[in-house]
Amino acid sequence: MLSDKSAVLPKKALYGLRKTASHLAVASVLASLGLGLSAYAQDPKPAESEKADSSSLDSETRASSDRAQLTQQLITLAKQKNLAAHPSWLRLHYYEQTSRQQSSREQSGLSGYKSKITHSDFFISKAGKSDPQAELEAFITATIEQSKDGDESVACRFPARTYWLKQQLGLEQVESDCPDFDTWLQKLDPKRLSVVFAEEYPDRPVSAFGHTLMLIDSTASLADPKAIDKAHALNDTVAGNPDDSFIMYAINSAFGSYANDITIEPYPQKLADYLQKDNRDVWTYELKLTDAEVQQIMRHVYETKDLELPYYFTLDNCASEILRYIDVVRPEGNLLEEFTLAVVPSDVIRLLQKEGLINQQNYFPADATLAQAKLNNPQLTDLSSSSIDSNHQLVSTQLTPVDNNPLNxxxxxxxxxxxxxxxxxxxxxxxxxxxxxxxxxxxxxxxxxxxxxxxxxxxxxxxxxxxxxxxxxxxxxxxxxxxxxxxxxxxxxxxxxxxxxxxxxxxxxxxxxxxxxxxxxxxxxxxxxxxxxxxxxxxxxxxxxxxxxxxxxxxxxxxxxxxxxxxxxxxxxxxxxxxxxxxxxxxxxxxxxxxxxxxxxxxxxxxxxxxxxxxxxxxxxxxxxxxxxxxxxxxxxxxxxxxxxxxxxxxxxxxxxxxxxxxxxxxx
CATH class of the missing domain: 2.40.160 (Porin)
Structure with a gap:
């Protein structure tokens, strides 16, 4: 869950610290705003200009001092709660443990880690790639000190980290205007997430693992299950070179020579590719996630969708990314640890069921399956030839599912x-x-x-x-x-x-x-x-x-x-x-x-x-x-x-x- 599992202070003490931090933030913001407004509320007389300038400088100095004090208090609180070693913080940054040495610093969970991310822009601290504590302190400092709102601010670039720290440190008063992120999220309107499983594709062995993606249902698509044109597909696949031979494609995919490609596209387009173009039956599995977890996953997708990490066919693939999303919002578990040699989509579906993360499942037959049903049952004269109509709406087929559900x-x-x-x-x-x-x-x-x-x-x-x-x-x-x-x-x-x-x-x-x-x-x-x-x-x-x-x-x-x-x-x-x-x-x-x-x-x-x-x-x-x-x-x-x-x-x-x-x- 998104709640903290590693607090080391009593609840009353934590509440007091959070309340103090919140009050300081409010005082800092109000003091800055109040003094700034009083400086511009009246037209100062020339004789009083120097006095006004001095007053403005004093207010800026006091605001800066307040921000520094608040920053230090929040860093102290974060250290007391050992947030740098919290699974959610580590997973938000793709940190992996690289050392098992038992030095005092490593015992506190502050070193012995290295992030898979190579982009320097992904970190606030220069040491952030290998030092979770330095990255945490730099992030808190930037969040408090950064006066510029907008899409380039830390809070807007990294909404998932910002939200998580707000939950942990009581920074509800830190608000940022993020038009790009807000527009992106409003367009998707994520209300429910489901795993979509496209069965193995017999005529292309490289797809023998099958394929999984995430279905993002909106308010409109939930209101009308046929309206899949109001839903989106979150897809993580390999950005391979289509001109490469099959052998080269398979080798490059296996050894990380291609980057992963995270795309968000209209769901009917992706579903039609599977059902009509490839003739692959599709199963969907609704994930048992809270509204808060759905929103946090989408925040994390926003800040990681352009990373272009190496794609490894067996371990870092479409299925592992789904487990990683869930692990980010469920720090008490670790689904990815269940797999050591390969992350296979069908195994992932069975693991989700085992962990009680599936609410319900639905079956969508491919065009060839519908055609076979007509051969098997000549009386089905009114059976549709496809599960999707020309208006990108789902068509009910009422067929008995083919025996290819990976749960079985x-x-x-x-x-x-x-x-x-x-x-x-x-x-x-x-x-x-x-x-x-x-x-x-x-x-x-x-x-x-x-x-x-x-x-x-x-x-x-x-x-x-x-x-x-x-x-x-x-x-x-x-x-x-x-x-x-x-x-x-x-x-x-x-x-x-x-x-x-x-x-x-x-x-x-x-x-x-x-x-x-x-x-x-x-x-x-x-x-x-x-x-x-x-x-x-x-x-x-x-x-x-x-x-x-x-x-x-x-x-x-x-x-x-x-x-x-x-x-x-x-x-x-x-x-x-x-x-x-x-x-x-x-x-x-x-x-x-x-x-x-x-x-x-x-x-x-x-x-x-x-x-x-x-x-x-x-x-x-x-x-x-x-x-x-x-x-x-x-x-x-x-x-x-x-x-x-x-x-x-x-x-x-x-x-x-x-x-x-x-x-x-x-x-x-």
Missing amino acids: AHSLQRVMVSAGAQDDTGYLSLAYRGGFNGPLDRPSGYPQNFHLEAGIVELRAYADDEKNKGNHNRVELQELTVLRGRSFNPINTARKGESLLSSWGVNLQAIQVKDGSQMNDNSRSGDPDSSHLVGSFGYEKGVSVAFGTPAAGSGQLPPQLCYAMGTGLAQVSKGLHKGYRVGAGVNLGCRYQLNSNTRLVGEVQVPYWYHGSSDNDQLKDSYWQPILSLGAQYDLDKNQAIRLKGSYELQEGIEGRDDVQLAYVKYF
Whole structure:
């Protein structure tokens, strides 16, 4: 809340100090105004001019003395309350703790901090970037001493800090005329804030996190929920170069090479981009904030909207900024501390619900979802083709929401503990995945037919010493995946894409493989039939078809899916014949949703590999190496499951052709 949690004086004493400070401020202002007015209220006679000038100088001296005295008293009070170390003061300036040393000064919370802001204009003190106490004292001094009102005054440039200090020190009498800020705030008329979540965008992997922004409702938009043209969108996104390639865009976003871009624009424009242009369903979540907290957040937005901080795709992004706004007005908590590796929009929505910060939620179907609803339910002849009409007003659709509400999703991170066997060789496996959702994972809360997994590590411990199978008594890295994803756009649905071959997939990983070219080569050192850890890149493009019965009254796609994807592959490793192989082939598969808790996936991969010509008759230059894989998962609850997987190498002469494992899956 905005109330102070760190006062060290009794309430009566604080009230006395605040009352004294207020009286002094009033006395100072009245004395200055009163004496100034008396000097100009009458036309002084020439003989009395020197006396008048002397009187004016005396009044200015007294006013200056009063201001100095008031400033010192307020600084003393601020020190007694330890305001420089207050979470709100630190967060208003983006201070981060850089030192854990236990010197006496650091124990008081006055050093060991550094602000993320590099703009010198953001601070009043020259030492303000690294000294919260110096910045606090300079801010108090400037607020009291600065005689010039208007947009360039400290109070007008930093309304959130000024308001907070007024609450803490009793400076209700310090008023400033701020036409720019007042006009900005009156135009927005902020009365309620909501988080807007646009689902992950299947055809642009860089948006796989989804996107969040803040909806600013005004008096007019609250009076008429359809009147979204009276509301605004507060959006924090990356100010990237649209001419950069996808790879450069992703790298620059990940490493802070682009600045963040905070914009406030009409809400219908932003909502239409998601629903009509990108065909992304949208959920909104009303935040449980007081009127005072809403106003303070908007004051803080005003003084930080032009900072252009570096944008980091994983940590400093659209979702983290929303949490930071809430943390500024809720100093007793720290939502951002809940995330260390990445701030993901869907995780943020779940955290807000967990913390009791969501009042209600609303669903807005994309144009493609409405079109699919008409395919699912031909009787819905009067269903609108869009959730927004030509007058930028909301249109009621009364559809059953698609099952992509992030509040219903499993947690992003996943760990699997497995027991398995490769031929007759047993092993234990431990696997971790950073995110997001795979074909066997519970689909609720994620875009239908969009699978993206990142940050996968799997270790296997084998226990077998049979020489004819190689020495498997060791721990082996089975998989290290940077990215693996597929997006299916079934040709018989409203989300069929722009072409027949609109389904695609990509993977970038290191993985254990069998090299079929070596199966007759007994001259090579070591075990010719052992696995090799290879760096692998693959890309798929193909067609998919959906079938089955979707949820009644919804724009959900049919739950079952089959696909045929052409694929190109490249792998490198010292263990491979000639150190590399390239391949092309086809992947055929189906996914079947047996019920809400059980899924089955089957696939056959048929790659044709080529190593380059060779003079060794015992090594194959090229060959087919088909692999059949099957998988099933049963969900125990939203964040626990049992999984069974198996694969079989259809090429003869390879040891370890079959691989079966049973796993316990935990999402967290």
